[in-house]
Amino acid sequence: MNRVDALKALVYAELPIAQAIARMSEFAWDSEEYVVVLTPENLERVLTLFAEGSITRSDVESWANALECRDDLALSEPVVSEVLFELANPLLTHALSPERVYHLLSVVKHVG
Incomplete structure (x- = not known):
């Protein structure tokens, strides 16, 4: 799997989160260009x-941490950066709870 495919699998949550993160560990965070857009x-x-219970709070945090600050990942909107930061840093922002998830879902659904 190449860098683009591995990053897409992580961004799109196509694989189990831990497996997608493991695949990304083969590639450096540094890149001269964006290859995927979040x-x-x-x-x-x-x-x-x-929200459906398919992944855990820890999975969400790990997913966000694996994406935050990557040089090969572009963020399509300022709100994407804000939500990604929150998900990666629950101790600094908000703990992920069902109520918080529904709030964040309403935020990301109304972008644009």
């Missing part, structure tokens, strides 16, 4: 998976 729809997918 969108509100990607955030919505991960938040929905959590």
